[in-house]
Amino acid sequence: MKKTPSKPAIKSLHKSPSGIQGFDEITGGGLPTGRPTLVCGGAGCGKTLFGMEFLVRGATQFNEPGIFMSFEETIEELTQNVASLGFDLDDLVKNKKIALDYVRVERSEIEETGEYDLEGLFIRLAYAIDKIGAKRVVLDTIESLFAGLPNQLILRAELRRLFHWLKEKGVTAIITGERGDETLTRQGLEEYVSDCVIMLDHRVTEQTSTRRLRVVKYRGSTHGTNEYPFLIDENGFSVLPITSLGLNHIVSNKRISSGIPLLDKMLEGKGYYRGSTVLVSGTAGVGKTSIAAHFAEAACKRGERVLYFCFEESPNQLMRNMLSIGIKLKPWVRKGLLQFHATRPTFYGLEMHLAVTHKIVNVFKPDIVILDPINTFVVSDIEHEVKTMLMRMVDFLKSEQITALFTSLTSGGSTLENSDVGISSLIDTWLLLRDIELSGERNRGLYVLKSRGMANSNQIREFIITDHGVELRDAYIGASGGLTGSARVAQEALDNTEVLTRKNEIERKKREIEQKRKALESQIAVLQSDFDSAESEAVKLIKTEQDMIKKLEQDRIEMAVSRKAVMGKSATGK
Amino acid sequence: MGNPGKLERPMPERNQGKYVLRLYVTGTTNRSILAISNLKKICEEYLEGKYDLEVIDLYKNPGLAKGNQIIAAPTLIKKLPLPFRRIIGDMSNKEKVLLGLDMREVKEK
Numbered sequence: 243m244k245k246t247p248s249k250p251a252i253k254s255l256h257k258s259p260s261g262i263q264g265f266d267e268i269t270g271g272g273l274p275t276g277r278p279t280l281v282c283g284g285a286g287c288g289k290t291l292f293g294m295e296f297l298v299r300g301a302t303q304f305n306e307p308g309i310f311m312s313f314e315e316t317i318e319e320l321t322q323n324v325a326s327l328g329f330d331l332d333d334l335v336k337n338k339k340i341a342l343d344y345v346r347v348e349r350s351e352i353e354e355t356g357e358y359d360l361e362g363l364f365i366r367l368a369y370a371i372d373k374i375g376a377k378r379v380v381l382d383t384i385e386s387l388f389a390g391l392p393n394q395l396i397l398r399a400e401l402r403r404l405f406h407w408l409k410e411k412g413v414t415a416i417i418t419g420e421r422g423d424e425t426l427t428r429q430g431l432e433e434y435v436s437d438c439v440i441m442l443d444h445r446v447t448e449q450t451s452t453r454r455l456r457v458v459k460y461r462g463s464t465h466g467t468n469e470y471p472f473l474i475d476e477n478g479f480s481v482l483p484i485t486s487l488g489l490n491h492i493v494s495n496k497r498i499s500s501g502i503p504l505l506d507k508m509l510e511g512k513g514y515y516r517g518s519t520v521l522v523s524g525t526a527g528v529g530k531t532s533i534a535a536h537f538a539e540a541a542c543k544r545g546e547r548v549l550y551f552c553f554e555e556s557p558n559q560l561m562r563n564m565l566s567i568g569i570k571l572k573p574w575v576r577k578g579l580l581q582f583h584a585t586r587p588t589f590y591g592l593e594m595h596l597a598v599t600h601k602i603v604n605v606f607k608p609d610i611v612i613l614d615p616i617n618t619f620v621v622s623d624i625e626h627e628v629k630t631m632l633m634r635m636v637d638f639l640k641s642e643q644i645t646a647l648f649t650s651l652t653s654g655g656s657t658l659e660n661s662d663v664g665i666s667s668l669i670d671t672w673l674l675l676r677d678i679e680l681s682g683e684r685n686r687g688l689y690v691l692k693s694r695g696m697a698n699s700n701q702i703r704e705f706i707i708t709d710h711g712v713e714l715r716d717a718y719i720g721a722s723g724g725l726t727g728s729a730r731v732a733q734e735a736l737d738n739t740e741v742l743t744r745k746n747e748i749e750r751k752k753r754e755i756e757q758k759r760k761a762l763e764s765q766i767a768v769l770q771s772d773f774d775s776a777e778s779e780a781v782k783l784i785k786t787e788q789d790m791i792k793k794l795e796q797d798r799i800e801m802a803v804s805r806k807a808v809m810g811k812s813a814t815g816k
Numbered sequence: 817m818g819n820p821g822k823l824e825r826p827m828p829e830r831n832q833g834k835y836v837l838r839l840y841v842t843g844t845t846n847r848s849i850l851a852i853s854n855l856k857k858i859c860e861e862y863l864e865g866k867y868d869l870e871v872i873d874l875y876k877n878p879g880l881a882k883g884n885q886i887i888a889a890p891t892l893i894k895k896l897p898l899p900f901r902r903i904i905g906d907m908s909n910k911e912k913v914l915l916g917l918d919m920r921e922v923k924e925k
Contacts, residue, residue: 353904355907358889363888
């Protein structure tokens with residue numbers, strides 16, 4: 243023990259990735275390497291499959307060959323069963339990636355005649371391990387031995403030895419066990435396998451079944467402690483580590499159009515934030531789906547991928563209906579940018595919906611996800627479960643930077659704010675569509691109830707569905723408040739006439755002033771001409787006066803000449 | 817326990833046939849040695865000249881364990897006469913060994 247600590251002193255547990263979707267995330271890397279793990283659960287919960295997928299993934303993805311020792315199913319049965327999941331065991335066996343061994347224990351054939359041990363099994367396993375250099379081992383279901391071998395004392399001692407032996411061998415092992423009444427396994431295997439215990443469960447509540455997985459124990463490692471839903475489908479197992487999500491997703495400043503210009507205008511003229519969660523809620527028939535369809539179409543036009551979950555209409559019905567208001571969705575479906583998924587909410591449990599959504603999203607990799615509508619879930623489950631489910635959904639979509647649009651149907655009587663399954667805290671932008679009943683008409687109004695991170699409009703706009711899509715009308719805001727429908731039209735007409743009369747008045751005033759000006763001008767003209775004539779008269783007078791002066795001078799000189807007077811210089815005038 | 821009784825009738829004809837026995841042991845552990853000596857004693861006593869016993873060491877032939885569905889050691893397999901039987905343990909319980917070999921009636925005679 244004189245090793246100098248060249249490496250960091252803390253050596254964390256090595257883990258072998260299972261390759262099972264999601265499972266490695268819950269456990270932080272997979273199963274404990276070189277240790278046995280107990281997988282327990284009731285009949286038909288997927289234990290064998292879990293083990294098998296662990297081996298197949300190990301062999302194909304991580305280059306770790308594995309041994310499957312079956313105590314229940316024969317090799318043929320096993321091969322057939324997992325072929326439906328796309329695993330070609332024959333091929334893997336041929337390539338020495340996997341070895342299968344069926345251990346048959348028939349009570350009626352066996353006679354106990356004294357002390358014995360299970361060394362035969364050990365030899366068999368060791369031989370198989372060495373033959374293909376296996377790193378992984380699955381024993382399914384070793385408890386069958388209890389039925390075949392009468393001496394429990396020996397069996398228990400030997401099992402304890404077996405698990406020790408597996409550890410010594412350094413193989414990562416899965417031991418499956420049937421669930422007992424009080425204990426995790428019928429024979430109390432959890433006593434022997436104490437490093438890692440995983441429980442699988444298949445529960446039916448309200449006629450819908452959900453498979454769940456829980457890490458009961460994981461020595462030397464942290465792990466998610468929740469029950470996680472899982473799926474078994476044509477691609478094998480997938481566990482959905484949804485509850486492990488936090489609130490540390492990346493936030494985008496980019497904005498995307500809602501597809502309705504005036505709605506964008508209400509949101510600072512730019513639309514929603516990318517990666518945000520939008521809720522459109524309203525009573526029946528107010529046009530929630532239309533808003534969603536607009537958004538989808540706009541996104542497709544930008545070349546983005548849209549995943550549309552409809553829970554009330556079939557895709558074809560939805561496309562037809564949207565076509566009637568001028569939104570063409572079919573071409574985008576053909577192009578592969580838009581994908582519909584239609585299921586009834588009651589088709590699976592909530593968890594399963596989440597799981598399915600998760601899976602589809604991971605496959606399709608959309609930019610936008612639309613759930614239309616979300617509150618049909620409420621029918622199938624209790625409210626708080628719906629809320630946690632949606633929270634997980636929102637967290638998941640956010641972490642993937644996907645913009646989500648949910649629609650929600652609110653019932654007429656209840657107040658709008660509390661009827662939306664209490665998810666308002668999860669929503670970034672909340673559009674509320676409401677009926678405005680006024681003077682014998684039912685009109686639609688839209689307003690932005692909240693929109694995080696933007697200075698949104700606080701107006702209620704009138705929302706009109708036309709044959710070329712949804713239109714928002716600028717709100718009429720006059721002295722008597724907001725008006726919609728024909729009341730708005732009437733008010734506008736009223737306004738128009740008022741404006742007209744005002745205009746007329748102005749015209750009249752203008753004319754009046756013009757006239758006044760003209761009168762003034764004519765007066766000025768008269769005065770001018772008066773003045774002119776007076777002036778010319780004056781000029782004439784001056785002239786005659788001057789002529790007179792000249793004449794007088796002349797006369798005086800002539801007189802002097804005639805008188806022969808000497809004219810002094812001073813005597814002359816000028 | 818009903819099995820051996822039912823099988824009494826075909827046995828006498830079968831007595832002519834040889835007992836083909838395979839004893840699988842694991843090296844030279846006490847249990848293996850005990851099983852071999854116990855079995856040999858029983859065979860000499862009840863099946864003198866009518867048996868073909870082969871002792872196989874699983875450590876030397878590990879591949880045989882799978883083909884013969886061996887899990888416990890020691891395991892004695894009675895290949896013939898039918899029915900096929902496996903007798904596990906150190907063969908110290910003679911009664912049980914005889915029962916397993918379907919020779920209970922022999923002992924009773």
